[in-house]
Amino acid sequence: MTTALKLVIDLTQKLVRFPSVSHQSNEAVSQCVADELARIGFDVEWLSYLDEQGVRKVSLIGKRGNGAGGVAYLAHTDVVPAEDWSVDFCGAFEPVEKDGRLYGRGTCDMKGSLASALIAASLVPPEKSNPLYFVVTSDEEVGMLGAKKVNGKSRYFQEMVENNTVGIVGEPTQLSVVHAHKGGQRFHVSAKGVSAHTSTTEGRNANYSLIPALPAILSLRNDSETNPAYQNQMFDPPTLSWNMTITNEPDAVNVTPSLARLNSFLRTMPNVDVEPLLSQVEAVCRTYGLEFYRKESVDPWSVAPNAPWIQSMLRIVGQARSQSVCYATDAAVLQRLESIMICGPGDIQQAHRSDEWISLEQLSRGVEVYQKAFTHSFDR
Ligand SMILES: [Zn+2]
Known part of the structure; x- marks a missing residue:
């Protein structure tokens, strides 16, 4: 097992151990992500609010490096409920690695993706990505409230919009490049x-x-x-x-x-x-x-399949054509960011299930793909 894979497995497990089901607070898992970002040189903008039930929710935006434009990775920390969890060798929030897979609620959607992006960022020399942003939202599974706060309130997001940062939403696509989704x-x-x-x-x-x-x-x-x-x-x-x-x-x-x-x-x-x-x-x-x-x-979301950032990402993942998917993501709310795409490790078929898992192969490829993307100069 490579060091990077070991690191990404450990970090995914750490993130999954914070339950952060959408009706619960995601403050603790957000603090963990913020600490991780700070440790590898990011400044963190902390957006906190009370949801309709009065529960504290946090979305955060990290930035590393100077300059304008650059690349952004986008994820969410909330997960769907796990009352129906059916795996007998581990609990939903006690992730276990078995037969080349990591099981647990959120391993696939999408703490595994977030962990692989964080490890990729830690392996990229800061001067090679100028700048690099992380947008990590709350309440994605229940109306995308966190993304709405980011869109309306974040100073760093405004900066990304103004400088046409290229955004990669890391939802599970098996690292295929997606240019459109339904609303x-x-x-x-x-x-x-x-x-x-x-x-x-x-x-x-x-x-x-x-x-x-x-x-x-x-x-x-x-x-x-x-x-x-x-x-x-x-x-x-x-x-x-x-x-x-x-x-x-x-x-x-x-x-x-x-x-x-x-x-x-x-x-x-x-x-x-x-x-x-x-x-x-x-x-x-x-x-x-x-x-x-x-x-x-x-809202539904789409960009032109022949857009230059889509074409560049296809070359990075080694595929010929981008795809469309039938589920919505935070991209629907963050459409002011024009140069955006979806590409993340894990298979959507394994998300939201009573035996949710992600393959170690996808986690490890996620780190490789994000390392390349974070150091790439994308055309807009
Ligand atoms: Zn998701």
């Missing part, structure tokens, strides 16, 4: 009723108001899957992947539900306008006397 739009359709014990004649079942509208909404959904206006062939699948769930409150079969809600999620794409579709859903809601409301959205 997301949530919306709800809801019907109200009156709750009562079903043994009585009191109450009004909210489902009986929602159900008549469902065929019309389902037909809009099915049309949207085949209508070219709602497709972008850059993606696989090229469609909005409109998904629906239905919620009842209360949800007990001997109680009349007072609320029936259809929850929808569209995976939005560049150059696809979903407004006509949303207007059609709203029209159905008016016809059936239902409430329509939009929830938060995340």
Whole structure:
């Protein structure tokens, strides 16, 4: 085992041992990252806020070296919950190396990537990267609040925007270069009723108001899957992947539900306008006397596949073509940074799983790729 691999395994394990599930504070893991950055010569800007639940969250931006432009590596420290963790030889936050893999919540998404970038930065002589930035956010998995703070408040991020720094979002792509991702739009359709014990004649079942509208909404959904206006062939699948769930409150079969809600999620794409579709859903809601409301959205993101920084990164990783992916990242929020791409170790298939892992091969290649990228003079 090489020294670099040993170092990256140790650092990933150290980061994973801080649980930092999105509903918890990520202050301790951020302090650990900040200490690591300071140790290898970075100045650290610390952006701290209380989330809606009053929990302390931290995003940080590190800078090393002088000059303008340079390269930035972007990651997040929050992880998805691990109640369903299914690995019997280790706990979610007690990472274990086994058979060429490192298991634990966040090993793949994305503390392993962050560790490999930190080790790469420690191996690059500071004068060879001018400047090098690290942007490490909070709440990426739950609405990208941390990235929003960085976009609005960070002095270093503003500097990166002004000087056209080349950004590498280190989300797991198996070190393929990604030039586009889908966004997301949530919306709800809801019907109200009156709750009562079903043994009585009191109450009004909210489902009986929602159900008549469902065929019309389902037909809009099915049309949207085949209508070219709602497709972008850059993606696989090229469609909005409109998904629906239905919620009842209360949800007990001997109680009349007072609320029936259809929850929808569209995976939005560049150059696809979903407004006509949303207007059609709203029209159905008016016809059936239902409430329509939009929830938060995340913008899709894309840059030209032939952009010079994409082409340079393809040469660094030794691949011919960049790709698009169907999940969103902090790049959606940080679009003021124009020269940006996604490229990180680990396979997205292994993220968010009850047995999350990253291969040691990916960790070690991550260090090599980032070392090259951090010393590269990218064209914009
Ligand atoms: Zn992630």
